[in-house]
Amino acid sequence: GQNIDQPTEMTATEGAIVQINCTYQTSGFNGLFWYQQHAGEAPTFLSYNVLDGLEEKGRFSSFLSRSKGYSYLLLKELQMKDSASYLCAVRDGNYQLIWGAGTKLIIKP
């Protein structure tokens, strides 16, 4: 079966750096997405990786290793507003999106 694994919950300190990991086993691969979802709000698109390597977008970066079935989302200079759930999703060989259960990130002052 197809599967996405990510930690259920993580805690980090304001101003610090946190890395949220995502591992996947899918039938084929056509890209990996990260979404951010604040409580009671819509998930919003953060990043897309289809080739190996690091994509940087301001304080957020996303990394992909296709050979390892692995990605991470790196958040720098954490702010209280970064408290949210982070969803990892992989588009498989049939262009279907397979979702992880999300990682709830708690930022403490």
Added chain:
Amino acid sequence: ETGVTQTPRHLVMGMTNKKSLKCEQHLGHNAMYWYKQSAKKPLELMFVYNFKEQTENNSVPSRFSPECPNSSHLFLHLHTLQPEDSALYLCASSSGTGDTGELFFGEGSRLTVL
């Protein structure tokens, strides 16, 4: 503001009621989706419409009935639901062509079935 609007934001219904969820997108997208989001579970894709045609139905019980009258509007008709259907129902849209295919989500309709 994501360009995708869902109403109502909250809905409480009994098991014998009939209600509908509405979604409208103002992004000119061709594809629209219904997802179910339950606590600590992955998003579950329910239905997909492309150019108003249903292209996917992920073995969803018939008590959920989608309707897509045009490429901007999507409904989910609900009847004789079960308590386990209580969840957040998210609508999303995408352009489907020439880009990453990212989804634009509405804020969801929180459904409670008593």
